[in-house]
Structure formats: C-alpha cells, structure tokens
Amino acid sequence: MILIKALLVLRKDNKKDRKSIEELKELAEVLYEVEGTYIQIRKPDSKYQIGEGFVKKLSKIVKDKNIDIVIFGNTLTPTQKYNLAKEFKVEVIDKIELVLRIFSKHAKTKEAQLQVKLAELQYELPRAKEKVRLAKQGEQPGFGGYGDYEVEKYYQKIKREIKSIKNKLEKLKEHRKILRKRREKYDSVGLVGYTNAGKTSLLNALTGENKEAKNQVFTTLTTTTRRIRGIKRKILITDTVGFMDDLPPFMIEAFLSTIEESANNDLILLVVDASEDIKEIERKLIVNHEILEKINCKSQIITVLNKVDKIDEKKKLEILNELDRYLINPIFVSAKYNINIEKLKKMILDNLNLSIGTIETDNPKLISYLYENTEILEDIEENDKHIITFRAKEKDVNRILKIHKIET
Structure with a gap:
C-alpha cells in the first residue's frame, strides 16, 4: 500500500479561536500519512489564507519531506487553492474537501x-x-x-x-417516511453526537448488535435502527452520521434526512467522549447543541458521557462542575466495558413520555399483545382473569383502553 504523505496547516484568528489542529489530524489520518502540523495565528490573507512568508517556509518543507498533499483546516477559495498549489507544486485541499473524501470512502448504500x-x-x-x-x-x-x-x-x-x-x-x-410511520407505535431513541464519540459502540451495548465500530471518524453515514435489548417493551434506537465543527449549511442539507432520522425521536442520547480534555468536550458539546438547534430538535435529551473507564473521579467532578450548563440528564457509561448500561436503560424508560393503563381481561390475544408491545408493570391473576398494569405511549394506552372498553 502506497502511503500518501500529507502536511496539515491551520490558520487561527487568535489564541481563543476554537479551530482544532488535533481534529484536522484525526480526519486526515483516515486517508493519509500525516508528516507534520503547522499553525499560524493571524488574520486571513486574501491571496494565500496564510502569510506569504509562511507559504515560502512551508514550500521548502513540502519539497524536503516529499509531501504529496497539503490540507488546510480553513475553507479556501479557488484562487487561494490555485496560488498555494502554484507555490507548493502539490495538490492543496481544505477541511471540507477532506471530509467529503472521507464520506465518499465510507458511503456504502x-x-x-x-x-x-x-x-x-x-x-x-x-x-x-x-x-x-x-x-x-x-x-x-x-x-x-x-x-x-x-x-x-x-x-x-x-x-x-x-x-x-x-x-x-x-x-x-418518501420511502423512509413510510418506514417511519410503521415504527410510530414504538418508542424511538436517537443517537447523536460528535463524530468518533462512541455512538456505534453504545448502539452495540444497548442492542446486543455487533455493528463495526472503528476508532475512526465518520464510519457511520447511513441510519441503523435496532431494538434495545433487556427492556420489557419495544424501544427502537437509531444511529447515524456524526456531527462536526464548521459543518457548512450545504452539508447539513445533503445529510438532513439521516440527521433528522436520529434527531427527531421521542428521546435523544447525546453521546460525548468523556476521556477528552475539558475544553475539547466543551467545544464539541457546543457544536452538538448548535446542530440540534439548526434542525429544530425538540426531543428530550440524556447526555451520555462515554468512555468512563478512561477517567477518574476527579475528572468526573470536573466535567459535571465546569460543563454543567451543557449537560442535560448526564450519565457516565462505558459502552466498551458495559459500565452503567443497565442504569442507562432505566433512564431511557424514565425519560420517555409514557402513560400507565390498567385493564382486566381474559382475552389471550390482548394479553399476548400487551406483553409484546408494552412494558408490563404488574400482572395479577384473579378469578381466571388477568389484571394487567402496563406502560406505553399515551396515545397507545388510550387506544388499548378504548378497544378494551368496546369489547367489554
């Protein structure tokens, strides 16, 4: 396999600029061998994006290290790309083009x-x-x-x-709408979060699936819907494309249907990598909430702080105290080692907007239906009849009670 050597460049407006060279490196490593990373703090240059002196310095590095491609963490105009390619004598792309190439690699359907x-x-x-x-x-x-x-x-x-x-x-x-309509009778949970936060690993932990979970960004582009196991009633969970900082409007539009598939559910699990630096966690939480706001998500949220096996109690407290304003119903879990997964399942049940109903019946079909489609809280047998207390969506509880009333 021939390794394509890449040089990474990022221009920041100031030291507080939240653009991340580490994130650019993580993205680039999906496709290329990263040979070096360089940051310049200055205002954008119309000709090169970075300063002309810095361009000359990088040109020498590109030649000396036999670099094949230069990747910018900033969005480049065609003129800037043309001018940079003229100086570097190799292809120049920006972060958005890099993400599109990764998407292309992982697009299977x-x-x-x-x-x-x-x-x-x-x-x-x-x-x-x-x-x-x-x-x-x-x-x-x-x-x-x-x-x-x-x-x-x-x-x-x-x-x-x-x-x-x-x-x-x-x-x-339209086909997806038909499938969604069929699933409306079930409670739905969406997995959202920054790319590579561990969403697919969490899907596996909750469903008993073995969907491939690589430690790599954007491995999931299509939606995957499965049933949560170990819960008495049928709850479906959906995983889809991860979020990213600086995601331009056209990219959100292109993937809108799959993002909405995960976000517009009865409940959202917002997955966060708790093992990262506090500032990085904060940056990604801000991005997550911004994108959820863009797609007008109104669902209940549980913030799932994943990879708890990699942190200590001090880091847990630091996250809870310093990032409190971004955390909605937080829970620390490890999808990899099944830590607190059962507790998370209980939280899922507690946070779904459910109603409780009670019926007395001796109809075996109705009893079977309740056991398959609702959460049975209590089943008392008395005088050859079952007094069943069950929990389900409010409209389903009302429908079951109405049908039962007509039958009796």
Whole structure:
C-alpha cells in the first residue's frame, strides 16, 4: 500500500479561536500519512489564507519531506487553492474537501452515495466558474480537467446534476417516511453526537448488535435502527452520521434526512467522549447543541458521557462542575466495558413520555399483545382473569383502553 504523505496547516484568528489542529489530524489520518502540523495565528490573507512568508517556509518543507498533499483546516477559495498549489507544486485541499473524501470512502448504500455526491456538487457550485477560469490560466495540481469546460456550461451542468440527485433523494425520503410511520407505535431513541464519540459502540451495548465500530471518524453515514435489548417493551434506537465543527449549511442539507432520522425521536442520547480534555468536550458539546438547534430538535435529551473507564473521579467532578450548563440528564457509561448500561436503560424508560393503563381481561390475544408491545408493570391473576398494569405511549394506552372498553 502506497502511503500518501500529507502536511496539515491551520490558520487561527487568535489564541481563543476554537479551530482544532488535533481534529484536522484525526480526519486526515483516515486517508493519509500525516508528516507534520503547522499553525499560524493571524488574520486571513486574501491571496494565500496564510502569510506569504509562511507559504515560502512551508514550500521548502513540502519539497524536503516529499509531501504529496497539503490540507488546510480553513475553507479556501479557488484562487487561494490555485496560488498555494502554484507555490507548493502539490495538490492543496481544505477541511471540507477532506471530509467529503472521507464520506465518499465510507458511503456504502445508494442513499449515502447520493448524499455525498450532492454535498460535493453543492460545495463545487459557487466555486465552479472561478475554477474553470483559473484552470485556463495554466495547469496546477488539483485543477486538471477544468480547463476543458466552458465557464457557463460547466456551471449549468452542476446545477442539472444537483436537481437530478435531489429528486432521487426525495423519492428515498418518501420511502423512509413510510418506514417511519410503521415504527410510530414504538418508542424511538436517537443517537447523536460528535463524530468518533462512541455512538456505534453504545448502539452495540444497548442492542446486543455487533455493528463495526472503528476508532475512526465518520464510519457511520447511513441510519441503523435496532431494538434495545433487556427492556420489557419495544424501544427502537437509531444511529447515524456524526456531527462536526464548521459543518457548512450545504452539508447539513445533503445529510438532513439521516440527521433528522436520529434527531427527531421521542428521546435523544447525546453521546460525548468523556476521556477528552475539558475544553475539547466543551467545544464539541457546543457544536452538538448548535446542530440540534439548526434542525429544530425538540426531543428530550440524556447526555451520555462515554468512555468512563478512561477517567477518574476527579475528572468526573470536573466535567459535571465546569460543563454543567451543557449537560442535560448526564450519565457516565462505558459502552466498551458495559459500565452503567443497565442504569442507562432505566433512564431511557424514565425519560420517555409514557402513560400507565390498567385493564382486566381474559382475552389471550390482548394479553399476548400487551406483553409484546408494552412494558408490563404488574400482572395479577384473579378469578381466571388477568389484571394487567402496563406502560406505553399515551396515545397507545388510550387506544388499548378504548378497544378494551368496546369489547367489554
């Protein structure tokens, strides 16, 4: 396997800027061999994004280390990319393009592939005309092929492709609505959180599944819905794409259906990696809440602080005290070692908006239905009849009681 060597560059406005070179490195390592990371604190330069002197310094490093690609943590304009590629003599991409390449690698289903393609085209559209014009000035790494197009024709071609993919995704969305309607009678729990927080591992712990959980960002792009095991009633849990800082509006739009699938549930498990630095946890919690707000999520939330096996009591208290304003119903768990998973299941039941009903019946079909579709709190046999107290969604409790009243 040929290793592609990458150099990472991040410009920050000031020392308080929350952009993270560690996150950029984590992303880059999915596809490349990272040979070095460099940060410059300054205001953006219109020609290069970073200062011209810093560009000259990096050019020498790129040549000396035989770097294949330079990745910026900042969003680059086509002109900045062109100018940088001219100086570095290698391809230059930004964080969004890197994420799109990772998405492309992990997109296995038809829907995920369409969503990735839509995100790529929506990223390309505002840059299309400028890219074609620059490509005609002279070949630069990463601009190959654009010079073959007419400016307006290439722009219109992208618009047509976007429209076509949106139509295909709309049809898939309608199919998803039908599936969601079928599941409405069950309580639903959504797994959300920053990428690589351990959502898939938590899904496995709660459901007894063995879905592949890599220690790598964006391994989950499609939705996975399973039943939570060890709970008396049927509760479905859904895992989907992780969140990320600086996620642009076009990317949220492209993956909106899968994000909504997880976020618009009766209950949300907001998964956080508790083993990270306090400031990093805070940054990611802010991002999580911002995205949930963007998609107008109104669900109840439990904040699941995962990887508790990696921290001590002092760190737990520090998290609870310093990040209190971001934590809703917090619980520390370890999905890997099954720590507090049963306690989490109880919290899930307690936080779902459930009602309680009691009926007296000797109908075996009704008794069987209650055992399969509700949580049985008590079943007393008396005079050949069952007095059953059960818990379910309010509308389901009312429906069962109404049917039972008609039958009797």
